Amino acid sequence: MAFVCARCGSCCRYLGDYLAIERESAPFEFACCAVSTGTEFTARIDEDKRALFRDRGFPEAHPHACPFLRPDGEYVVCTIHGTRPEQCRAYRCVILRISRPGGGEIGRVHGTFGLFSDDPDLRAAWEDALRVISLTAPDAEEQLQRFLEKRGYRVT
Numbered sequence: 001m002a003f004v005c006a007r008c009g010s011c012c013r014y015l016g017d018y019l020a021i022e023r024e025s026a027p028f029e030f031a032c033c034a035v036s037t038g039t040e041f042t043a044r045i046d047e048d049k050r051a052l053f054r055d056r057g058f059p060e061a062h063p064h065a066c067p068f069l070r071p072d073g074e075y076v077v078c079t080i081h082g083t084r085p086e087q088c089r090a091y092r093c094v095i096l097r098i099s100r101p102g103g104g105e106i107g108r109v110h111g112t113f114g115l116f117s118d119d120p121d122l123r124a125a126w127e128d129a130l131r132v133i134s135l136t137a138p139d140a141e142e143q144l145q146r147f148l149e150k151r152g153y154r155v156t
């Protein structure tokens, strides 16, 4: 299912050590390294975000944030969206939101297939699902959704 990023910036606020700028290679262009994988890449500030990037207030106030993160009105955005590394492209903080029909949300499944829920019935159902569904299956997300829907949950 399609994941829609709310552009809250939460996932990038403590990635300053993960994404290192090695040098400025040209105006608004930086040689960088994704430290966890040792992957080098060139980051270019998106043309429409250069004014945002110039504002040093946010990185000074948030020294552990990714150096390319900046506030933009009500959002907090990546200023190298077009050239961000693979790990950032693949990241989705929430892949499933679970509720009871007619009720509010009672659980979320995060991008690494962790269930976040205090609901004991849902937690039990999740354990049942993990007994029969391999998380390495290419359609694991869809299988989990179908499983929970058969148990009566609403999954979006």
Ligand code: SF4
Residues within 6 Å of the ligand: 004, 005, 006, 007, 008, 009, 010, 011, 012, 091, 092, 093, 094
């Ligand atoms: S991936 Fe999730 S945590 Fe990160 S900015 Fe988007 S909504 Fe926020």
Ligand code: SF4
Residues within 6 Å of the ligand: 011, 012, 015, 019, 066, 067, 068, 069, 077, 078, 079, 080, 081, 084, 085, 088
């Ligand atoms: S490069 Fe962009 S998406 Fe990746 S951590 Fe930095 S701000 Fe977030």
